[in-house]
Amino acid sequence: MRIAVIGTGTVGRTLGEGLAKVGHDVVVGTRDPARTRARDEWQAMSLSLGSYGEVGTGAELFVNATNGAASLEALQAVGEEALAGKVLIDISNALDHSAGFPPTLFVSNTDSLAEQLQRAFPRTKVVKAFNTTTAAVMVNPGAVGGGDTTIFVAGNDADARATVAGVATDLGWTDVMDLGDLTAARGLEMWLPLWLRLLMALDGPMFNIKVAR
Numbered sequence: 001m002r003i004a005v006i007g008t009g010t011v012g013r014t015l016g017e018g019l020a021k022v023g024h025d026v027v028v029g030t031r032d033p034a035r036t037r038a039r040d041e042w043q044a045m046s047l048s049l050g051s052y053g054e055v056g057t058g059a060e061l062f063v064n065a066t067n068g069a070a071s072l073e074a075l076q077a078v079g080e081e082a083l084a085g086k087v088l089i090d091i092s093n094a095l096d097h098s099a100g101f102p103p104t105l106f107v108s109n110t111d112s113l114a115e116q117l118q119r120a121f122p123r124t125k126v127v128k129a130f131n132t133t134t135a136a137v138m139v140n141p142g143a144v145g146g147g148d149t150t151i152f153v154a155g156n157d158a159d160a161r162a163t164v165a166g167v168a169t170d171l172g173w174t175d176v177m178d179l180g181d182l183t184a185a186r187g188l189e190m191w192l193p194l195w196l197r198l199l200m201a202l203d204g205p206m207f208n209i210k211v212a213r
């Protein structure tokens with residue numbers, strides 16, 4: 001599948017490489033491809049880079065891996081037409097770093113960043129997924145818990161959720177929980193305050209949720 005990963009940070013690079021490794025045709029979107037290509041962390045990368053305005057061409061599926069506070073602006077630059085009718089995997093978290101560490105959430109409880117994006121792009125099928133674990137685990141579930149941990153999908157379109165569950169399976173996930181409509185993204189995003197405390201307690205991000213049942 002041709003996948004446009006919007007975002008060049010740890011998630012964009014790691015997930016882009018992971019999706020390419022399992023056979024997807026990946027292009028990564030950024031504000032300024034030349035400036036991004038010149039960054040140290042991009043020197044050894046072979047992934048294609050394109051501007052936000054050009055990566056949508058021919059893409060069958062999109063991934064939002066941008067900074068949560070900038071996601072709306074970034075996706076607007078990708079373009080409402082390019083995103084129309086497409087599945088958008090939303091990995092972003094609604095982190096507000098303005099008061100230092102640990103960050104707080106700039107939307108929660110009665111709304112979520114994923115729902116804000118869905119309202120802004122009503123013709124796009126937004127599916128919240130992968131935001132609950134660190135990038136290295138997203139592409140290598142075997143890295144923690146012997147590979148027996150849980151990843152979630154939530155979105156208003158059942159076929160879109162199934163598509164994203166399929167992408168997770170491609171990446172090696174065996175326990176993909178379908179949480180139903182996009183209001184479930186509230187809980188997935190509100191996991192972040194506990195995720196951050198676990199990061200501090202465990203002195204690193206290599207852990208994940210296992211829903212024992």
Ligand SMILES: NC(=O)c1ccc[n+]([C@@H]2O[C@H](COP(=O)([O-])OP(=O)(O)OC[C@H]3O[C@@H](n4cnc5c(N)ncnc54)[C@H](OP(=O)(O)O)[C@@H]3O)[C@@H](O)[C@H]2O)c1
Nearest residue numbers: 007008009010011030031065066067068070092093134135
């Ligand atoms: N790091 C993790 O392991 C992890 C795990 C789960 C979820 N997440 C979430 O995934 C998202 C990506 O995280 P990350 O750590 O990879 O990177 P990040 O530093 O949060 O975001 C980097 C991306 O955001 C874009 N961006 C920043 N400001 C922008 C603006 N004003 N307008 C347009 N685009 C802008 C950057 O564009 P340029 O390419 O142009 O610089 C870059 O592509 C975040 O929402 C994060 O909370 C991260």
